[in-house]
Amino acid sequence: MKRQVGLLFSVLSLHTVLSQVSYSIPEEMAKGSLVGNIAQDLGLDLKRLQAGKARIHTGDNTEYIQLKREKGLLIIKEKMDREALCGQTTPCALHFQIVLENPIEIFSVTVEITDINDNAPAFEKEEGRFEISESAVIGSKFMLEKAIDPDIGLNDLQSYTLKPNDNFILKLHSQSDGGKKVEMILQKPLDREKQEFASLLLTAVDGGEPQRSGTMQIHITVLDANDNAPVFTQNVYKAAVKENSIKGTVITKVSASDADKGSNGEVSYVIGKSMRTLSKLFNITKDGRLILNGPVDYEKSKKYEIDVEAVDQGGLSDSSKVIIDVGDVNDNSPVMNMISSSNSIGEDSPPNTVVAVMSVNDPDSDENGKVRCAINKNMPFLITSTSSNLYSLLTNGDLDRERASEYNITVICSDEGVPSLSSSVTLTLQISDVNDNAPVFERSSYEAYIVENNTPGLSVFTVKATDADWNQNARVSYILEDSSVNGVPVSSYVSVSADSGVIHAVRSFDYEQIKDFQFRVKAQDGGSPPLNSNVTVKILIQDQNDNPPQVLYPVQTGGFVVAEMVPRSADVGYLVTKVVAVDVDSGQNAWLSYKLQKATDRALFEVGLQNGEIRTIRQVTDKDAVKQRLTLIVEDNGEPSRSTTVIVNVAVADSFPEVLSEFTDFTHDKEYNDNLTFYLVLALAVVSFLFITCLVVIISVKIYRWRQSRILYHSSLPVIPYYPPRYSDTLGTGTLPHVYNYEVCRTTDSRKSDCKFGTVGSQNVLIMDPSSTGTMQRIQSEKNILDELDSPLEVRVLQF
Numbered sequence: 001m002k003r004q005v006g007l008l009f010s011v012l013s014l015h016t017v018l019s020q021v022s023y024s025i026p027e028e029m030a031k032g033s034l035v036g037n038i039a040q041d042l043g044l045d046l047k048r049l050q051a052g053k054a055r056i057h058t059g060d061n062t063e064y065i066q067l068k069r070e071k072g073l074l075i076i077k078e079k080m081d082r083e084a085l086c087g088q089t090t091p092c093a094l095h096f097q098i099v100l101e102n103p104i105e106i107f108s109v110t111v112e113i114t115d116i117n118d119n120a121p122a123f124e125k126e127e128g129r130f131e132i133s134e135s136a137v138i139g140s141k142f143m144l145e146k147a148i149d150p151d152i153g154l155n156d157l158q159s160y161t162l163k164p165n166d167n168f169i170l171k172l173h174s175q176s177d178g179g180k181k182v183e184m185i186l187q188k189p190l191d192r193e194k195q196e197f198a199s200l201l202l203t204a205v206d207g208g209e210p211q212r213s214g215t216m217q218i219h220i221t222v223l224d225a226n227d228n229a230p231v232f233t234q235n236v237y238k239a240a241v242k243e244n245s246i247k248g249t250v251i252t253k254v255s256a257s258d259a260d261k262g263s264n265g266e267v268s269y270v271i272g273k274s275m276r277t278l279s280k281l282f283n284i285t286k287d288g289r290l291i292l293n294g295p296v297d298y299e300k301s302k303k304y305e306i307d308v309e310a311v312d313q314g315g316l317s318d319s320s321k322v323i324i325d326v327g328d329v330n331d332n333s334p335v336m337n338m339i340s341s342s343n344s345i346g347e348d349s350p351p352n353t354v355v356a357v358m359s360v361n362d363p364d365s366d367e368n369g370k371v372r373c374a375i376n377k378n379m380p381f382l383i384t385s386t387s388s389n390l391y392s393l394l395t396n397g398d399l400d401r402e403r404a405s406e407y408n409i410t411v412i413c414s415d416e417g418v419p420s421l422s423s424s425v426t427l428t429l430q431i432s433d434v435n436d437n438a439p440v441f442e443r444s445s446y447e448a449y450i451v452e453n454n455t456p457g458l459s460v461f462t463v464k465a466t467d468a469d470w471n472q473n474a475r476v477s478y479i480l481e482d483s484s485v486n487g488v489p490v491s492s493y494v495s496v497s498a499d500s501g502v503i504h505a506v507r508s509f510d511y512e513q514i515k516d517f518q519f520r521v522k523a524q525d526g527g528s529p530p531l532n533s534n535v536t537v538k539i540l541i542q543d544q545n546d547n548p549p550q551v552l553y554p555v556q557t558g559g560f561v562v563a564e565m566v567p568r569s570a571d572v573g574y575l576v577t578k579v580v581a582v583d584v585d586s587g588q589n590a591w592l593s594y595k596l597q598k599a600t601d602r603a604l605f606e607v608g609l610q611n612g613e614i615r616t617i618r619q620v621t622d623k624d625a626v627k628q629r630l631t632l633i634v635e636d637n638g639e640p641s642r643s644t645t646v647i648v649n650v651a652v653a654d655s656f657p658e659v660l661s662e663f664t665d666f667t668h669d670k671e672y673n674d675n676l677t678f679y680l681v682l683a684l685a686v687v688s689f690l691f692i693t694c695l696v697v698i699i700s701v702k703i704y705r706w707r708q709s710r711i712l713y714h715s716s717l718p719v720i721p722y723y724p725p726r727y728s729d730t731l732g733t734g735t736l737p738h739v740y741n742y743e744v745c746r747t748t749d750s751r752k753s754d755c756k757f758g759t760v761g762s763q764n765v766l767i768m769d770p771s772s773t774g775t776m777q778r779i780q781s782e783k784n785i786l787d788e789l790d791s792p793l794e795v796r797v798l799q800f
Contacts, residue, residue: 023074024112027082032075035065035111038098039072042107046072052100057339059359064094065111074109082113083150090152097339097359104340104354106390117155117208121147123216124273128202130184130218131315134192135225141171142184143309143319145273147204147214155208162218163201170202175321176236176305184218192222228259229316230267237308237320241292242327249292251282256310256318263313272307272319282306282324290322298328299363330368330417335361336425339390344430347401355381356393356427360413368417375411383411393427401431402468435473435527439465441535448503451542452511460494463501463535465523475526476501481534485517494539496521503537511543512584545589545638551646553580563649566628568620576605579612579646581634591637597645600628605650607632614648624652 023036039046048054049069056067066077086092091112098107123145130142149157160182162170167188173181182202200218205211232254239252258265269284281304283293290306304324311317341356362369373383373391380397393409407429414422441463448461467474478501483490495504501521517539524532554564554577564577583590594612599605604624606617614630628650635643 020108020110022110022112024114025076026114026116027080028116028118029076029079031077031079035074035076037072038067038074038109042098044072046070048100052102052105054098054100056096057099057337057359058094058096059335059337059361063096065096065109067098074111080113082115083119085113087150088152099340099357101340104357106339106357115152115155117151117206117210117212119150119155120212121149121157121204121206121214123147123202123204123214126216128216128218128273129221131221131223132186132190133223133225133314133316134190136186136190136316138186138189140186140229140316141318142168142186143272143307143317144170144182144184144202144218145216146179146182147216149204149206149214151206151208155206157204158207159205161203161205163203165200167198168200176323181307181319190222196222198222223315225314228264228312230256230258230310230312230318232256232308232310232318232320235320237322238325239290239322240325240327241296242329243296243298244329244331245292245296247292247294251290251292251324252322254284254288254290254308254310254320254322256288256320258310258312258316260312260314266313267310268312270309270311272309278304278306284308290324296326298326298365299332302326302365328365328368330364330415330419330421332362332364332368332415333421333423334371334413334415335363336411336413336423338425338427341393341427342429344432345395345399346432346434347399347436348434349395349399351395351397353395354392355395355409355429357386358391358393358411358425359389360391361389362415364415364417368415370416371413372416373411373413375409379407379409381407381409399431401433401470402437405431405470407431433470433473435469435525435529435531437468437473437525438531438533439467439476439523439525440533441465441523443535445535446537447540448537449540449542450505450509452509452544453546454505454508456505456507458505460503460505460539463496463503463521463523463537465501465533465535467525469525469527473525473527476523477526479522479524481520481522483519485519486514490517490519493517494519503539509541511541511586512547514541516540543586543589545585545636545640545642547584547589548642549581549583549592549634549636549644551579551581551634551644553578554646554648556646563651564614565651565653566616566620567654568622568624568652569654570616570620572616572618574616574620576614576616576650577648579607579614579632579634579648581612581644581646583636585636585638589636589638593635593637595633595635597631597633599630600625604628605630614650620652626652628652 021036021038021041025033025035038044039049049072054067054069056063056065062078064076064078064080066075067073068075082092085094092115093113094111096109096111098109099105100107125145128145132140132142144160147157147160149155157180160170160172160180162168162184167186167190168184169187171183171185173183175181184200198220200220202216202218203213204215205213233256234254237252237254241249241251254269256267256269258267268286269288271279271282271284279293281292281294281296283291285291288310290308296304303326306322306324307319308322309317309319337359339357339359341358342354345353345355360371360373362371371389373385375381375383375393380395380399381393382396383391383393386392391411391413393411409427409429410424411427412422412424414420442465446461446463450458450460463478465476465478467476477498478496479498480491480494480496485493491506493506493509495506496502497504501523503521518536519539520534520536522532522534524530566574566576579594581592581594583592592612593609594607595609596602596605596607601624604616604618604620605614605628607614607630612632612634614632630648630650632646632648633643634646635641
């Protein structure tokens with residue numbers, strides 16, 4: 001076995017290395033015979049053959065060569081007959097490709113099939129018969145049937161012998177197709193009277209080793225006198241026919257003449273006896289017209305050579321050759337075979353990445369066989385030709401799975417014939433995902449509301465982020481970023497569900513302590529490396545009506561009694577006092593309203609619904625009781641509403657002594673009923689004691705007046721008028737919209753302690769405190785505290 005190895009390496013734009021390897025083997029080799037070590041000849045490692053899934057691509061359905069991938073060997077898969085594969089075509093070769101994957105590599109392999117002398121020359125018929133006139137002149141020629149030997153070269157037909165050769169000799173003529181025309185030439189006149197019949201043996205011999213031969217018996221009948229043979233006007237006739245010509249088309253006309261007269265000069269035309277197979281395609285008429293009798297195919301045979309004989313009635317003949325060129329017609333579409341293709345490709349694949357390799361062949365010739373391939377427009381791919389019949393599909397731009405996750409790429413290959421014929425194949429290519437998109441929140445920021453006093457663990461709301469990627473790369477997890485709210489980690493306030501993005505309250509919120517806070521939530525995908533984005537979330541605490549109103553004035557304590565003084569000369573609408581209350585809630589929960597629940601005389605007083613002002617609704621008369629007790633309800637506007645009860649004592653009198661005895665029983669009526677005499681005596685004693693004490697205090701004040709501003713006693717006042725700022729959201733409720741002056745009277749009960757009188761503004765106030773000691777220093781301290789509250793408070797002290 002002869003082996004020729006030729007390697008041609010060229011780096012193509014598609015990063016595929018194309019190499020050429022050639023082998024030469026004789027035909028008829030047994031199945032399993034070694035062709036060559038392809039791995040060694042290509043310089044490939046056996047592991048590369050196995051990992052690359054090396055395989056043979058032939059382009060058709062017949063494989064005569066098999067690849068042993070594990071050994072890197074090419075062996076005979078099917079026994080090959082060169083004559084069946086190629087006929088007379090030389091050289092006879094098989095062309096196929098070795099294809100490897102990951103990366104794609106293609107190697108062209110040519111295996112030439114050499115001829116062996118496995119066929120002997122053979123005649124189509126075992127016998128041939130001639131009728132020759134005895135008058136045939138020396139040199140008369142008689143065409144003999146040619147023997148056929150499918151072998152080529154030296155193994156083909158080489159010579160003929162004729163025995164016995166008393167009257168005839170053989171003469172061989174070489175023809176343009178390489179064959180030999182055999183003529184039997186008369187060298188000695190025939191004599192019918194001596195020998196009417198003669199038998200000759202024609203032997204055809206090839207030049208192979210061992211030599212093979214074939215024979216045909218020739219029977220000659222000697223006829224009487226026909227001494228002129230037909231003669232063709234041309235030795236060779238040339239004609240052409242298109243492969244799409246219809247049956248009956250006249251290809252050409254041959255002509256021969258015979259000098260004889262009568263029936264001996266009548267010439268008929270026949271196709272040579274050795275051309276029996278062509279009789280299905282061609283036919284010749286008696287007048288020499290060569291007619292198409294069947295379809296011809298340029299792709300099967302581009303040229304036909306036909307031997308035509310002219311025979312007269314005497315058996316004399318002449319021969320001529322007709323050469324017919326078959327004209328190509330564009331009757332074949334390009335044949336497309338996918339050698340290798342990828343089902344999917346990553347969206348991060350660089351340009352010029354190989355997607356598929358295919359072979360395209362058009363058996364037509366010239367322009368009819370030139371092929372151009374193209375793909376759909378507006379796709380990030382291109383197709384290029386890498387060799388005479390190989391095309392590669394490459395990426396030609398950036399891929400984005402989020403824009404297009406699948407491409408149906410149609411490759412159309414058209415020839416340049418007129419009209420053009422085309423073939424197409426569609427490749428479905430999946431674009432695999434790469435983590436190139438970060439999660440995106442549905443909003444740029446979030447605001448959520450939660451009502452205070454919520455249950456810990458309550459679901460507040462949900463943040464949502466989407467990722468344009470796919471599968472794991474699009475799986476979003478939510479993470480609460482570390483931060484603090486008022487120095488406390490935000491994780492102590494809220495938590496976020498990693499899978500769903502649901503925000504839960506960790507604790508119960510109090511609107512009065514915190515009204516809002518914000519934090520950041522990060523959305524992170526499951527890619528490698530992961531991508532993330534974050535968003536700001538603001539939680540607003542909504543107020544609940546969970547706090548009742550708080551009364552700032554008058555102060556409600558059990559240790560003393562506050563009495564507001566109303567002169568009997570007071571007109572209708574006289575301002576008795578103002579109830580000051582606030583609500584630490586907000587909004588409508590802090591809108592306060594004041595209602596008079598009960599009173600000693602409901603016809604005398606009314607209270608402002610919104611401002612808490614207590615005013616007279618009629619003229620005060622002498623019949624009105626000195627001691628008036630009012631019970632008010634301060635109520636907010638929440639759902640449900642909350643309220644606080646406040647009691648206001650009012651003294652209807654023009655002077656303090658007038659009401660002193662009445663108010664001493666304000667808080668102690670029940671206590672003193674049984675010991676009234678004892679209490680009166682005790683009251684006189686207390687008044688005397690207070691008088692003496694007041695004198696001492698007055699003298700002390702005058703002596704130490706220069707030190708008054710430096711003396712400060714920290715003692716709590718039983719009643720401190722407090723005027724809070726106006727609350728904008730309460731429409732003035734619970735505030736003092738105006739400045740009021742009060743005339744204040746304080747006593748500790750005339751029966752148990754001293755009493756003091758003060759005038760504040762233009763209204764009288766009576767205060768009785770059993771625990772009071774009634775010193776000037778304390779009154780001064782109280783005055784300083786009131787001054788600090790920016791109240792226009794003027795104190796005048798009356799002492800008993």
